[in-house]
Amino acid sequence: MTATEHPRLPMLAPRRGKPPRHFADLDAVERKDALKQLGQPGFRAKQLATHYYDHLTVDADDMTDLPAAAREDLVAELFPPLLSPVTQLVTPDGETVKTLFTLVDGAKLECVLMKYPDRATLCVTSQAGCGMACPFCATGQMGLTRNLSAAEIVEQVRLAARAARDGSLGGDPVRLSNVVFMGMGEPLANYNAVMTAVRALTSPAPEGFGLSARHVTVSTVGLVTGIDRLAGEGIPVTLALSLHAPDDELRDEIVPINARWKVDEALDAARRYFDATGRRVSIEYALIRNINDHAHRAELLAKKLRARGDGWVHVNPIPLNPTPGSKWTASDPAVEREFVRILRMHGIPTTIRDTRGSDIDGACGQLAIKER
Ligand code: SAH
Numbered sequence: 001m002t003a004t005e006h007p008r009l010p011m012l013a014p015r016r017g018k019p020p021r022h023f024a025d026l027d028a029v030e031r032k033d034a035l036k037q038l039g040q041p042g043f044r045a046k047q048l049a050t051h052y053y054d055h056l057t058v059d060a061d062d063m064t065d066l067p068a069a070a071r072e073d074l075v076a077e078l079f080p081p082l083l084s085p086v087t088q089l090v091t092p093d094g095e096t097v098k099t100l101f102t103l104v105d106g107a108k109l110e111c112v113l114m115k116y117p118d119r120a121t122l123c124v125t126s127q128a129g130c131g132m133a134c135p136f137c138a139t140g141q142m143g144l145t146r147n148l149s150a151a152e153i154v155e156q157v158r159l160a161a162r163a164a165r166d167g168s169l170g171g172d173p174v175r176l177s178n179v180v181f182m183g184m185g186e187p188l189a190n191y192n193a194v195m196t197a198v199r200a201l202t203s204p205a206p207e208g209f210g211l212s213a214r215h216v217t218v219s220t221v222g223l224v225t226g227i228d229r230l231a232g233e234g235i236p237v238t239l240a241l242s243l244h245a246p247d248d249e250l251r252d253e254i255v256p257i258n259a260r261w262k263v264d265e266a267l268d269a270a271r272r273y274f275d276a277t278g279r280r281v282s283i284e285y286a287l288i289r290n291i292n293d294h295a296h297r298a299e300l301l302a303k304k305l306r307a308r309g310d311g312w313v314h315v316n317p318i319p320l321n322p323t324p325g326s327k328w329t330a331s332d333p334a335v336e337r338e339f340v341r342i343l344r345m346h347g348i349p350t351t352i353r354d355t356r357g358s359d360i361d362g363a364c365g366q367l368a369i370k371e372r
Contacts, residue, residue, distance in 0.1 A: 018079040019104050022151030023048060024200055038077055040070060048078060050206035054160040064074035064188045083109075083155045089360040094170045098362035099159075103128065103152060107145050111156045112362040113164065114354075115171060122160045123177035124153060125367070126194050126330045129184025133256050134242075136286060138323040138366050139184040148185070150196035157201060176209075178192060180217040182240070187218050188226030194218070194237045195233065202235055212281065213237050221257050231276035238280040241270045242318070245292045246301035254292065267304055274312040284353070285317045287331035287339060292353050298339045302346035315343050318353035 004336075027033060032042040045170045047065055051057050058079040083101040086108075090097050097113045107128035114121045122166070131144035132138070160176055167173040167289040179201055181187040187194045201216050219240035220226060227239065243266065245251035251258040261269075268279045283305070287293045305313050317339060319330035331339070343350040357363045 003257050017148045019082050019152055021078075022082060022149070022155075023052060023078040024151035025149055025196065027196075029172045034078065038070075040073060040074065044074070046206060051081070053200070053203075053208050053210075053241060054205040056158050056165065069359075079274045080104075080139040081311060082149075082152050083159065085159075089362065090170070091360055091362075096357040096360065096362055097163075097169050098218065098357060098360050098367075101156075102142065103148075105146075109148070109156070109184060110362075110367045111160065112357050112367075113160050113171075114356050115164070115174055116172065119177040120160075120164045121180060122157060122176055123180050123183045123362075125183035125185055126181055126187040126197075128191050130185045131189060134221065134244075134254065135256075136244075136254060136288060136320060136323065136326065136328055140324065144185075147190040147193060150193040150200070152292075153193060154200045157197075157209060159259070163330050168217055171203060174242070175212065178215040178217075179212065180219065180240075182217070182219045186221055186223065188220045188230065191226055191229065195230075198233075198235060198237060202237070217282070219284065221255060221256065222261055222269070224261045224265050224269040225264075227269040227273055231273045231357035236277040236279045238279055238282065239270065239273045240276075240284050241266060242284040242286075243267075243301075244284070244286055244288075246297055246304055249357065254288070263304070267308060268275040271308045271312060280311070281313045283313060283315045285315060286320045286329045287317050287336050288320045291328060293331040293339055295333050295338060295342055298342035299346075302348050305348055306346060306365045310347070314349040314351065315355040316351060317354060321355065321358055321366050323366070 028043055031045040035042055035044050051063050055062065058075060060075040063071050066074060075276050082104060085099055086102050087100045088097060088262055094117045100108060100110050102108055109125040109128055110127055112123040127147050128145035129142040130139040131141055134140040163169045163175045164174050198216060201211045202208060204210045204215045213236045217238040218230065219242060221242050244254055246263060248258060248262050251263050274281050319336060320328060322329050340350050340352065355363045
């Protein structure tokens with residue numbers, strides 16, 4: 001592993017309260033109002049959006065179509081710096097890059113960029129910390145610090161898209177094509193900011209980054225009201241449900257929100273999501289040795305999924321990535337194979353999930369911040 005420090009990057013002064021207002025937080029009406037207050041015509045909103053979402057820049061010097069006298073002011077007012085990179089870790093093959101950022105109030109976040117030959121996927125953070133308290137997850141152990149603003153989420157994407165486009169992380173330039181809300185936090189517990197960010201991701205340029213909705217994945221612990229709201233948005237993002245157990249007795253233990261919404265309620269909501277969007281839902285299942293990896297649980301999972309129809313779901317088991325000091329570990333490979341075999345035998349499409357980035361603590365659930 002190689003760690004690159006960035007001592008010359010300006011550190012943002014710690015400050016209390018909400019992050020400053022940013023262009024990416026505002027809707028069309030709010031942008032026009034903000035411009036009016038700055039003495040600028042409303043059509044500048046489109047120019048600024050083009051610089052931000054299409055050219056991926058917030059550098060006043062790049063904005064030569066704006067009046068020279070106003071550029072610096074517009075940038076200072078509408079594109080305040082929100083994320084300051086602190087550390088970057090790169091896997092030896094150079095294909096996975098984890099960046100730790102500090103926010104204006106000193107909160108930290110991480111995101112992970114995974115490069116493939118022709119595209120790249122970014123795993124983004126939606127909250128500083130997380131309130132869901134899943135005992136196997138590193139972020140779950142930290143508790144919730146605060147929700148991120150929409151712009152703090154969107155900035156993760158802009159910075160990664162630019163780095164991927166410019167090849168500035170090493171290797172050939174690639175297009176950032178996929179975004180997964182599988183970093184720190186529970187996205188549906190920060191619903192409005194996440195939806196503003198999702199709209200920015202999926203709107204065509206210059207109003208957004210123009211990603212295909214199917215290439216955006218919102219992963220949830222199973223907040224049923226949030227899933228139903230998401231289903232009604234008319235943006236068919238991919239939904240991932242972190243199930244991890246097919247029975248309430250065990251899920252009550254390993255996914256505490258199960259006290260509020262039971263396995264069957266979460267699965268019913270996932271099925272409704274499919275009905276509303278036509279998007280096949282992913283069931284996430286971290287295989288934890290001797291905890292949830294039994295053949296009878298694979299059978300029960302298959303039964304519950306089949307009971308809700310065919311062709312609406314697939315399962316993504318992932319070997320547990322043990323958190324430091326955890327009493328749990330990943331399932332035995334033979335047990336994992338058997339779990340997958342049983343699901344497939346019952347006709348459930350099943351693919352073991354990529355554990356890329358585990359050697360830089362960048363794999364699922366490992367985005368705990370050691371600097372804390
Ligand atoms: N709060 C969202 C996003 C969490 S991170 C959710 O619960 O879906 C994305 C995925 O990583 C979730 O499925 C989460 O359960 C899983 N995960 C967390 N810790 C893990 C670990 N130690 N090993 C493997 N997967 C983990």
